[in-house]
Amino acid sequence: MINLIMAAPDPIVLETDDRTPESALDSDEVRLTFEVHNLSIWYGDKRAIDSVTLNVPSNAVTSIIGPSGCGKSTFLRSLNRMHELVPGTRVDGSVLLLGENLYAPDVDPAIVRRRVGMVFQKSNPFPTMTIGENVTIGLKLNGVRDRKFLNERLEKSLRMAALWDEVKDDLHKAGTSLSGGQQQRLCIARALAVEPEVILMDEPCSALDPIATAKIEELIHELKKNYTIVIVTHNMQQAGRVSDYTAFFYLGRLIEFGPTSKIFSNPSDKQTEDYITGRFG
Amino acid sequence: MPVATAMLEDQDSAASRMAAPSRFGDKAFEWLTLGMALAVILLVFLIGWQLARGSTLAIQKFGFHFLTTSTWDPVAEQFGALPFIYGTVVSSLIALLIAVPLSIGTAVYLTELAPLWIRQPIVSLVEMLAAIPSVILGLWGIFVMIPWLRDYLFPLLKKLFGWTPFFTGPIYGTSMLAGGMIIAVMILPIITSVSREILRSVPKLQREAAYALGATRWEVTRIAVLSYARKGLFGAGILGLGRALGETMAVTMVIGNTPQIAVSLFKPGYTLASVIANEFTEATSDIYLQALFEIGLVLFGVTIVVNLLAQLLLKTMTTKTATRAVQ
Numbered sequence: 138m139i140n141l142i143m144a145a146p147d148p149i150v151l152e153t154d155d156r157t158p159e160s161a162l163d164s165d166e167v168r169l170t171f172e173v174h175n176l177s178i179w180y181g182d183k184r185a186i187d188s189v190t191l192n193v194p195s196n197a198v199t200s201i202i203g204p205s206g207c208g209k210s211t212f213l214r215s216l217n218r219m220h221e222l223v224p225g226t227r228v229d230g231s232v233l234l235l236g237e238n239l240y241a242p243d244v245d246p247a248i249v250r251r252r253v254g255m256v257f258q259k260s261n262p263f264p265t266m267t268i269g270e271n272v273t274i275g276l277k278l279n280g281v282r283d284r285k286f287l288n289e290r291l292e293k294s295l296r297m298a299a300l301w302d303e304v305k306d307d308l309h310k311a312g313t314s315l316s317g318g319q320q321q322r323l324c325i326a327r328a329l330a331v332e333p334e335v336i337l338m339d340e341p342c343s344a345l346d347p348i349a350t351a352k353i354e355e356l357i358h359e360l361k362k363n364y365t366i367v368i369v370t371h372n373m374q375q376a377g378r379v380s381d382y383t384a385f386f387y388l389g390r391l392i393e394f395g396p397t398s399k400i401f402s403n404p405s406d407k408q409t410e411d412y413i414t415g416r417f418g
Numbered sequence: 419m420p421v422a423t424a425m426l427e428d429q430d431s432a433a434s435r436m437a438a439p440s441r442f443g444d445k446a447f448e449w450l451t452l453g454m455a456l457a458v459i460l461l462v463f464l465i466g467w468q469l470a471r472g473s474t475l476a477i478q479k480f481g482f483h484f485l486t487t488s489t490w491d492p493v494a495e496q497f498g499a500l501p502f503i504y505g506t507v508v509s510s511l512i513a514l515l516i517a518v519p520l521s522i523g524t525a526v527y528l529t530e531l532a533p534l535w536i537r538q539p540i541v542s543l544v545e546m547l548a549a550i551p552s553v554i555l556g557l558w559g560i561f562v563m564i565p566w567l568r569d570y571l572f573p574l575l576k577k578l579f580g581w582t583p584f585f586t587g588p589i590y591g592t593s594m595l596a597g598g599m600i601i602a603v604m605i606l607p608i609i610t611s612v613s614r615e616i617l618r619s620v621p622k623l624q625r626e627a628a629y630a631l632g633a634t635r636w637e638v639t640r641i642a643v644l645s646y647a648r649k650g651l652f653g654a655g656i657l658g659l660g661r662a663l664g665e666t667m668a669v670t671m672v673i674g675n676t677p678q679i680a681v682s683l684f685k686p687g688y689t690l691a692s693v694i695a696n697e698f699t700e701a702t703s704d705i706y707l708q709a710l711f712e713i714g715l716v717l718f719g720v721t722i723v724v725n726l727l728a729q730l731l732l733k734t735m736t737t738k739t740a741t742r743a744v745q
Contacts, residue, residue: 222629224534251632261623265645274641275631324627331631 168195170335170365171216176230178211180223185211187389188230193382198357198366200380200397202373204412208389209369213337216367217253218246235334251279254328255337259344260320262312262327269308271323275331290330297363298326299356318349325356336360338368342375354379373413377401385409466718473712475705484712490677492697497709499716501677505594505687506720509669510662512598512683517605518655524606525613530639541614548607556671559600564591564672567599572684587682590674595683597673601665605658612657616650617643649732656728663721666691690717 171193178186185208193199193216201209214220215232218239232239239249262271272294273287281287291308295301300322304315312323321341328336338357342350357366357379370376376383376397383400385393385408393400393409404410411417470477476484480497487498524544528537568591579585620643628642644651666689674686675696690713701707 217630219626219629222626247632247634249632250630255626255630257623257626257630259623261621261627263624263627263641263645265648266641278631278633278637278641327627328630 169193170195170235171367172233172236173216174231174233176212176215176228176232178208178215178220178229179227180211181225185389186215189386189391191384191391191394193365193367195365196361196363197381198361198368198379199382199384200376201367201369201384201386202371202376202412203386203392204417205371207386209386210339212386213339213367213369216335216337217250217255219250219255221246251275251331252333253335253337254331254333255339256321256324256328256341258340260317260324262315262320262323264311264313266312267309268304268312268315268323271312272326272330275327279331294326294330297329297360298322299352299359300326316349318345318352321345321349321353322356325353325360329360333364335365335367338366340369340371343371350375373415385412387412466715469711469715469718473708473715476708476712479705480709480712484709485716488677488679490693492701492703492706495703495705497705497712499690499713501679502688502690502693502713503716503720504679505597505673505677506663506689506691506717507724508683509594509597509601509673509687509689510659510665512595513601513605513662513665514655514659516599516602517609517658520602521606521609521654521658522613522651524610525617526639526644528614529617530635530643541611544607544610547603552604552665552667553671555600555603556668559596559668559672563600564596567591567593567596576684583681584683587680587684589684590686592672592674592686593684594673594680594687597669597687597689598683600668600672601662604665604668605661608661609654609658612654613651616647616654619650620646652728652732656725656732659724659728660721663724664691664717665689666695670695690714690720 169192171191173189173191173193176186176189177184187208189212201213203209211220215228216234216239220226228240230240234249234252238244262268263274266274269291272291273281276287276290292301292305295304300319303319304310304323307314312320315323321344325336325341342353345353354375357368360366361381368376368380380397382395383397384391385400385404385406387408393404393406395405400409401413404413476497480487484497484499485503486500487496488500489496489498490501491497524540528540532540568589572585572589572591572593572595575585576589624642624646625638628638633641669689670692673689673692675688675692676686677688677693678685680687694710694713694717697706698710701710
């Protein structure tokens with residue numbers, strides 16, 4: 138597979154909807170954000186991820202599905218090294234982000250996480266900060282002091298998260314004063330503000346009602362124009378609705394990966410079929 | 419036939435064999451716990467009332483002057499509590515100033531940074547500090563801490579900060595500063611363990627939110643942990659202050675027991691609790707004994723006032739942040 142990523146990244150070059158999904162993964166045209174090669178992860182003696190090799194295409198939504206405990210969350214977190222927060226983890230194999238190995242010895246995990254943002258199961262705005270402060274905190278941590286720039290990014294991020302119109306007059310209020318769905322979009326805005334290249338979402342709608350969920354899904358659809366998105370979900374319908382590619386994990390192994398339409402209509406593996414049709418999991 | 423009736427008529431169903439739920443247990447439980455809660459409040463009032471009753475004569479004789487005058491002369495039967503109030507408040511503040519940063523620092527290390535294997539040993543050691551009897555700590559204060567302060571720390575402080583009024587005058591060793599330092603040692607364990615519990619209760623998701631933005635460990639601690647927990651940490655400090663105000667034995671042994679109000683922390687002082695402990699057995703006249711009772715009442719009052727002030731401060735602190743403007 139030819140590595141086009143080494144060229145200067147320009148995320149909007151590719152029109153994701155114009156290509157045929159079936160050929161996408163083999164095509165030389167597809168730009169890859171992550172190239173995961175033979176990745177294994179241990180928590181102490183327990184192997185959570187077992188020799189996974191997977192390429193995540195740029196400007197597309199890749200969903201990761203599988204029953205509880207299959208390692209999908211661990212895999213997602215290995216993409217920005219968040220799993221290392223658990224003491225006693227060990228990693229074997231490599232994860233390339235736009236061609237650079239995230240696990241090279243000289244790579245600072247803090248820098249990785251600035252490039253690969255993350256949204257969690259439950260919204261987690263900082264309760265002592267206002268809505269505005271919640272969005273700009275990432276930039277401030279990185280030493281940005283220019284108020285004009287901060288305000289511009291604040292508005293831009295909230296607009297991208299489809300939250301600006303709802304909160305523009307309340308920027309000084311506490312972030313926790315918003316509704317659950319708004320808080321989750323605030324967290325997305327917070328992740329967007331530092332201009333990451335990828336956004337990881339770990340079951341972002343599991344605590345939301347159907348209307349708030351629909352809004353987030355719509356937002357995901359908008360965001361993939363500019364970002365690569367990897368989403369873990371327990372909801373099969375959601376994976377079908379939002380993602381272009383789907384990876385099915387079982388017992389720490391990648392069982393099947395391909396365009397979502399193929400995985401859901403014509404899976405090649407028996408286990409994938411059983412899981413999708415609800416026979417286990 | 420409705421389901422419920424069908425079940426009741428069925429002799430073998432569990433529902434037909436169950437007794438009607440009794441509300442007696444609920445009521446009894448409610449009254450019992452209410453009684454316990456009231457007993458605590460009653461106890462506080464009883465103590466206050468007894469102290470007031472025991473000092474009626476003194477209150478009548480000295481009135482408000484008791485709080486504002488500095489003479490403590492049992493022979494002439496002149497009693498003023500001001501130096502003791504001053505000594506209690508100042509020594510407690512010194513203790514807080516030393517103990518709070520140390521305790522919170524220890525708690526942050528234990529919850530955020532320390533390798534797992536080292537955490538429990540440190541926790542146990544800190545808790546052991548709380549188990550040392552006050553009088554032993556006082557002895558250590560007299561024979562180890564005071565000489566060290568007199569020969570090393572105080573001369574150094576005098577050299578560095580001698581230009582401020584707080585570190586001037588002759589160095590005896592026994593002093594207000596020594597009193598504050600020994601109290602600091604005594605309140606360290608409680609503030610540390612309460613702070614540790616509070617930091618441990620900060621949700622993992624808060625830390626992850628900060629890590630996911632590319633924050634370093636210090637930044638995570640600052641924006642996600644300490645700011646989330648600051649109310650609780652303030653409470654931990656207040657708990658320590660409550661202890662500090664009433665601390666008696668060890669302070670008495672190192673503070674110098676001289677009823678005076680001196681700006682320099684090198685000068686000896688006296689606390690409310692210390693004077694009661696020192697002079698209770700010598701109080702032969704009624705008015706002397708009553709004056710000591712009133713000292714107890716004042717200590718009681720100071721503790722309550724300081725706690726109320728702290729809660730007020732906490733309230734204004736939390737409302738201010740909610741209305742703070744963007745950036």
